[in-house]
Structures are given as C-alpha cells and as structure tokens.
Amino acid sequence: MEFLYKNSALVAQERISMSAELLKQVIGNLRQATFAKDYSNPESFINLPQDENILKSITAIKEKKNKPNLKYIFVAGIGGANLGAKAVYDALFGYFDNFYPQRLPKMIFLDTINPKVSASMSGFIEQNISSADEILVCIVSKSGETIETIANLQEVSQILEKKFGDIKERVIVVTKEGTRLWQISKEKGIDTLTLPETVVDRYSVFSAVGLTPLSFLPFDTGQFLDGAKGVVDSCLSDNPEQNPAMLSAIIISEHYKTGKSINDNFFFHPELESLGKWYRQLMAESLGEEKRIEGRLEKVGITPTVSIGSMDLHSMAQLYLAGPQNQITTFVYAKDTGVSPQISNSALFANLSPDVSGETPEHIVSAMYRSIKTSYIERGIPFMEVVLPDLSAHSLGSFMQFKMIEMIYLGALLGVYVFDQPNVEEYKQKAKEMLAKK
Known part of the structure; x- marks a missing residue:
C-alpha cells in the first residue's frame, strides 16, 4: 500500500512536523497496547x-x-x-x-x-x-x-x-x-x-x-489478517514520512482547521463502495462530539462522504471542481484488478468511438483517474492518495487497519475521544421508550 500526498495535499511540511510531535504520546500508547497483547x-x-x-x-x-x-x-x-x-x-x-x-x-x-x-x-x-x-x-x-x-x-x-x-x-x-x-x-x-x-x-x-x-x-482469512498485521509497524512509526496513518490524520486535521469539514473518500472501484460506508461510520461515530470549552458548547466533527469513480465524475465532479472548497479528498485506487479484457468494436456500433476501441477497461479507468487528479491540481483542490497493489483480502486488511489507526490520531488532534457515541445511545433509548408505549 502506498500513501501519496506531496504536491497535492497542500499542507506545509513544518505543520506536519509540528503535529507529528504532538502525536508521539499517542504512538507510545499504541505501542504499549501492542506490547501488552491484551484487551485492557x-x-x-x-x-x-x-x-x-x-x-x-x-x-x-x-x-x-x-x-x-x-x-x-x-x-x-x-x-x-x-x-x-x-x-x-x-x-x-x-x-x-x-x-x-x-x-x-x-x-x-x-x-x-x-x-x-x-x-x-x-x-x-x-x-x-x-x-x-x-x-x-x-x-x-x-x-x-x-x-x-x-x-x-x-x-x-x-x-x-x-x-x-x-x-x-x-x-x-x-x-x-x-x-x-x-x-x-x-x-x-x-x-x-x-x-x-x-x-x-x-x-x-x-x-x-x-x-x-x-x-x-x-x-483467505489468513491473508486478510496478515494485511492488517503488516501495516502496524509503519503506522506506529515516529517518522511521519514512514507513517501513512499519521500523515493522513494530520492532513485531514490541518484542512479541518481551515474550514474544510468534509472528507470525501473517492474510490475508483465500485466494488469498494461498502468499504467507503464502513469508513464513513468509523469517522462519523468516532469524531462527532459535543464538548464544552470555557463554558461554551462546541460541536466537533468531520463529515465523511463516499464517491465512486468514474460514475460520480458524472454526478459530483461539477460541485467538487466549481463549488465551495470545503473538503479534503482521499482517492483510493488499485494498481492491479486482476483482469484486463480488451474492448473490441461491435458490428452494430463499429467506429462509434475510436478512443476506446482496442483499450482495456483498466486503462480507461486509469485515464479517468489521472484526469480528475490533474484537474484538482490545476485548481488547487487538496487531495491525497491511497494506492493499493490489488483488490485482495490482504489489501483490504491493510487498508482497514491503517484507517482505524488513523482515526486514533485524528481524535487526538481534534481533542475527541473516539471510542464512544453517547448521542447514538440517546436515540436508541428514545426508540425503546416509544416502542414500549403500545
């Protein structure tokens, strides 16, 4: 798994270094948890x-x-x-x-x-x-x-x-x-x-x-778990350049400070839409919080959204490119999908589009992916990339563990406790009370 952000995330290196210093204690706590090998x-x-x-x-x-x-x-x-x-x-x-x-x-x-x-x-x-x-x-x-x-x-x-x-x-x-x-x-x-x-x-x-x-x-459960185990060392590194979870959290946090309260997760593989929804819940329930600061109630949270490429280039790109710049985007893309059929001309629609004849779907999607990134760069829209080697159980395990560790860092940077959801319990209790009134 590769995490790419330079020349696109638009966060100064000194800001990354400052936040990395703030997270050293959190990294120490996570390392201690791995050493203990328990569930304390x-x-x-x-x-x-x-x-x-x-x-x-x-x-x-x-x-x-x-x-x-x-x-x-x-x-x-x-x-x-x-x-x-x-x-x-x-x-x-x-x-x-x-x-x-x-x-x-x-x-x-x-x-x-x-x-x-x-x-x-x-x-x-x-x-x-x-x-x-x-x-x-x-x-x-x-x-x-x-x-x-x-x-x-x-x-x-x-x-x-x-x-x-x-x-x-x-x-x-x-x-x-x-x-x-x-x-x-x-x-x-x-x-x-x-x-x-x-x-x-x-x-x-x-x-x-x-x-x-x-x-x-x-x-392959073993590969799924191996993928998760394989990212832990890098995601607990003190060096932000070697720690994708820390880098991602810092970039999202820095843009949140400037008013970008939306994190759009743009998956260029439609089969990953449910993975996006898994992450949506992870971020929303972990970071949404009401807290009092100097007697004033402050609402904290980043709104996670899920986009699917290339479909949502035809439904959301106009907003993303020309609308209010209130989001930081995480693109997710796999290098190898494991299949690469070639598109041939049908007799019925021969020569309709020379651009796609002889191409592979993978190459077309790659062109779409590269084109939207180019547009973001030209317009100064910040983004980062998670590039998976493939769409295997191993890659899914790596991604999910990386994102859960990222959330720990994000919570620390935003001053939020990421392991409860009191307001969810609030609605559940009200629902039970309503159902009890038969």
Missing part, C-alpha cells in the same frame, strides 16, 4: 489480527456448521456489527453476485428494518431453501439488544422455524459475554462467540464480528 483498553483492537484464540474459536464453529450444500448466510447486524463484513464481501464477491448466480454461499445482510424485505423473505426462503443445511444465521450485536438486529433475527428465525422446526444448529451468535442475548443462547445450546469488552463495534472487523460470517466463504 479500547486501543487494544490493534491486537485482534494476532489473536490466535479468536481464530481457533471461529475455525471450530466453522468445522461444525459448514455444510457442502450451504447456500445462504443471513447476517443480522447493523452499524459496526455488519459494515466490516459487508465491506469485504462486496469488494470480493457481492458486487459481482448477479454475474455469478451459481457461486455459493452468498451473504444476505439484514441490517435496517424494511417492511418489503420482511414480506419478501418468507417467499425467498420457501422457493430457494429446501434444507436447513443450506442456510446459516449469524446474529451480531455486542449489546445483545439492538432493536433492528433483534427484530430481523425474530423475523428470519420464525420463518425458518416454520419450515424446518428447530434451527438452533444453524445459528451462530456473536455478542458480549453476559448480555441477555448471550444468556439465552447459552441456555438454549446455541453456538456463541464473544468479543472483548473493550473493543468497540466499529473497530471490531478483525474479531469474531467480522471474521465469523466471512470464514464460511472462499475467503
């Missing part, structure tokens, strides 16, 4: 990719639950409980599902409440699933009481029970030890995995939260 504080999420006990527990359940005729994995979870797994699934499999209907198993994510999905699920199960071995239900909720997750769990469970009877052997629960969900699962003999108390959902993709559903796919 929230920063310990950094140790998840090296935790062999997590992998052993997941492997044991996979060996017990996996069936040769497994067709569908229903993942009931929302927010940090499912965005990481969905990001990886869509990047490697889901975006292309329509082209490979016979490739199984497929994941179905039950996140928000949708009456049409609920109404359609019964017919889908009736028509497409003939044996309980063909399905797996994975419930992911750290608190064990997330309203949307519990509602979706109840819905899919009762449909499956109606068709197959007792389905507990086809269910996996991932929750914090001691929750009501954990207690019920244990009482009923449902296979249950836990995650460390201190690990926050949005930082948990390398725990049972993300790895459990992904482990049932033709997915």
